[in-house]
Amino acid sequence: MSPTPAHLLLVDDDPDFLHLLSLRLQGEGYRVSAVGSGREALAAFKRDAHDLVVTDLCMDEMDGMSLLGELQNLAPGVPVIMLTAHGTIPDAVKATRQGVYSFLTKPIDKHQLRRDITEALAFSGRAHRDEADIILTRNAKMHELLAQARQVAQSDVNVLVQGQSGTGKELLARTIHHAASRREGPFVAINCGAVPENLLESELFGHEKGAFTGAVNRKIGLFQTAEGGTLFLDEIGDMPLSLQVKLLRVLQERQVRPLGGTRDIAIDVRIISATHRDLEKAIQEERFREDLFYRLNVVSLSLPPLEERREDIPLLAKYFLKNAVQRTGKDVSGFAPEALTTLSTASWPGNVRQLENVVERTVALTAAPLIAPVLVEQALQDKTNQLPTFAEAKQQFEQEYLAQLLQITNGNVSQAAKLAKRNRTDFYKLLAKHALDHTHFQQDTP
Structure with missing residues (x-):
């Protein structure tokens, strides 16, 4: 069974250009929807999911950058290719920083457009990837x-x-x-x-x-x-x-x-x-x-820590909420505004993984359609959401085990190595790995 072709949404207020571009991309094998304004594009997106948007920058009423902002709220992660007849370097830099996949100047190089569409679909996950592999962000550094x-x-x-x-x-x-x-x-x-x-x-x-x-x-x-x-x-x-x-x-x-x-x-x-x-x-x-x-x-x-991309916290929280609701079947529609504020201002030592755990816990515990701030606060205080990874737990155990051996043997490396059933060379390497100085465990005997 052949895969379903990607569905593209074209947005341009020049009907002749829109018609020619539609024919060209349909000839490439894509499903194509074409609209003449940003408002029509948003309406089309609400009616049907699209895998990629190609939009003009300069349009009346709602320009391409305004449309981009609305699309990021409506469909986070969808790639956007921006077109303009008056391309400038500042426009391109601004567009790229705000999440545009690529910025092309008219007349469009059809080969470049084909490459950009192919790469954007693959890169965003809209072509052959599971949605769970998509990186969602509004952060300029990201x-x-x-x-x-x-x-x-x-x-x-x-x-x-x-x-x-x-x-x-x-x-x-x-x-x-x-x-x-x-x-x-x-x-x-x-x-x-x-x-x-x-x-x-x-x-x-x-x-x-x-x-x-x-x-x-x-x-x-x-x-x-x-x-x-x-x-x-x-x-x-x-x-x-x-x-x-x-x-x-x-x-x-x-x-x-x-x-x-x-x-x-x-x-x-x-x-x-x-x-x-x-x-x-x-x-x-x-x-x-x-x-x-x-x-x-x-x-x-x-990769920056979550605290350096706080604008992504509501976006990620809503995404994790949607996944948790689908998995549990609970009737939860979202977060109370105060709950989102609590999430956005919290400390996140466990980064995105911790945020996902917190959201899943609040969904499991809520009995209301909206998640209340008190549930978020409880989940943040629950130390089980900050459990270390297996590798981190193993590292912590090793360090505590070595320290205990040195305490038992009064800092004698040879005796500690024998207890651990390791040779002295390997034992010294383990001590160096965990920044442990055996002399700190030596005590003067009376």
């Missing part, structure tokens, strides 16, 4: 970041995504994948901090039957699973040094050898990695390899 991501997607370089936990690093990685030429290939993700060291190597590279105790069957690694697509290495900063060496070899040689294997297997995979850690500091502390860092960090993209 729009600039997405524009950078769109450019990066067209090349095949490795990308390092940096940002606090819960900011959406995997979502940005998926966005890049779906905008790239590899979009038809698989997107495979693994959290390097959530898999025990002795299993991570097998997960990444695979193993042959009998390679180690318990390897009763051959296993295909994630590098081979992601062949032709993208491998997302989340929390790369938590990868053990021993595996960093092997990962570097794979990236250099474009070949992988499964554990217990005797031959190398060629791979064609794009790497996107992510971390909330300061990798340059980790390099100085010899916890991360500098040569691997430069292999992964060909292009770096940094």
